[in-house]
Amino acid sequence: MTFSAFLFYTFSAILIGSAISVVSTRHPIHSALSLVLAFFTTAAIWVTLGAEFLGLALVVIYVGAVMVFFLFVIMMVNVRDFKKPKSNWRVYFVPLLLVGVLMFAELAMLIIYSTGGRGAVPEPETRNTFLLGKAMFDHYIYALEIVAVLLLSAMVAAIALTHRKTSSTKRQVPSEQIAIKRDDRVRLVKMDVVRDEDEPEDNKKQADK
């Protein structure tokens, strides 16, 4: 069995294992962690197949998306519903360590594979990233611009549909707050001092209260 075949089967096994654990573990944090591992392993398989740009894009986009997923889990799932763990160490640290070690092992194998196993790193001009960029910004530049307008239109549409101005909303206008002067709020009135004769009684009443 060649090294690349070994890598493929190892990564596939990890991928299948982590994918199963995404849907089978009880704890949402564990599933999210497994998902990270699954994406990372997929990326690793792609890199061994020579699609390094796709692999990196997967890591950047999907693993980033999983971070958002984490936030959702923390915010939306009522974690107290789960059984109180005996120790945080076993629930959080061991899975984290496991995922971390596996990822590190995959990375190490990839490095060995790309430097030792396969020989020299390909020239920049023949790499996927270079070719993809050349195709996108040269041949498909019009399509790329259309995609840009498409995304813009999606944004405008989302804002146009969800932005409602209600008359009952209270809000601050900082510029007006800053521009305010004392004279707008406080009016000083000159008055003569008036002394009622029963003033001391009033004072007494207030003191009683």
Next chain:
Amino acid sequence: MSFPFFSLLPELTLLTGLLLLLLIPFFIPRSIEGVQEDQTCGGKIAYIITQVSLWLAILFLCLQDVESTRLAMQTLLLRSMLTQMLQVVALAATSVALFYAYGYLIHERLLKTETFILLFCTLLGVMTVIGATHFIPVYLGIELMSLPLYAMVALRKEHLTSAEASLKYFFLGALASSFLLYGFSLIYGATGSLSMLEIGRQAISGNATLLKIGLLFVVAGLAFKLSIVPFHMWAPDVYRGAPTFVTAFISTVSKLAIVILLLRLMSGPLVSLMTYWQSILVVLACLSMILGATVAILQTNIKRMLAYSTIGHMGYLLLGAMTGDLAGYSASLFYVFVYAITNLVAFGVLLSMHVDEKENDNLDDFRGLYYRSPLRALLMGMAMFSLAGIPPFIGFFGKFAVIEIAFNNGFFWTSIIAILTSVIAAFYYLRIVLLMFFTESAMSATRYFTRAPWSMSLLTINGLTLIVLGLFPSLILSRLVYAIARVIVI
């Protein structure tokens, strides 16, 4: 690589207009105290910018040299006399519809910057679809055309019917897009190319089964966009729920773009599957014509009725397309031009019927229209006669051209069905004429209508073109035949 600045000038003009519109809200506040919300000068400035950039883009399009067919942007786009004509018609129709819609937009509180930004995005998509010769820009163009339309349908946020229509349109549209994309990917699998020119060369040697399945998916996707039976379910609800201006846009400009795409696919890359195409299109055309003619009779809302009328007209349009020769394609394109011009008049009248915050789009609102507003009644009558296909009007020649072509190419029974359904359809068009001229009005005559500067005179001119072109149909038809005959790829 030098950037083909001049050949892209129309698109760039639209894009510049779009970016200018995006800047408006920064400089002009959305609402000023005491002024009705969203009725500020921002919307009016956006309207003016929109019209100016539309006409600038038309000017640049007309200045282009189209004597010879060229490929632009690394063969992704096509520039020919035909694409130029279609793009000019699409932009001009949008501009004219905007003139009609000015009063309507104010009344419905749609004279906002967003409306025009979304409109520009859609138009860029339309321009792309009309010119594209590669599946990637085709798909992106269709998406760019549809996505803002979904939002524009729902722009009247307080209307529940609008929201419902938009949601239906969005889900079914997403399904249609996925069909289209799946079809493209199968064709790519069979031929190994995404460029239409290349596919045409590879299609003969490619895997025929894959190609046929791909073709089926592509037809389904495009038929959805054209609202052809059995992919028409969305049309009545969307036509009814959308603001009338958006309905007018969907039923004219977006149809124009999809029709040319359909013809280009049929005549270029997939021409080797012609017999297969024909058998699908015959069935679709017959179903559309029959359903469009019969179900429309039951409608009490004129926008729903026009939706079924569109379904029927798309059926007639397929009659010309399915013959598979250049004369048939030019008849189809002529038909879609005729349909667009006529529908613009109908929707123009409908847009000007807006009274007291009410749309007045029920058939009963047309009772005795002649005694309240003779001009509107006359124009609507002309539009209805033209849609029904009655001789002095242009609609007759559109129908005549496609049915003649289909008949000459041996589609005997399909032509018979077309003639019968057009007789049935004449009933509901003429019913509106009857209502307008020969019944008493429930409304008092003193009600005034929405007025917009120039809109009525422009509408009158547009109505008169129905007669003028009806008397001299060769004005368009000969140009179309000439343009089609000159191009290698439609």
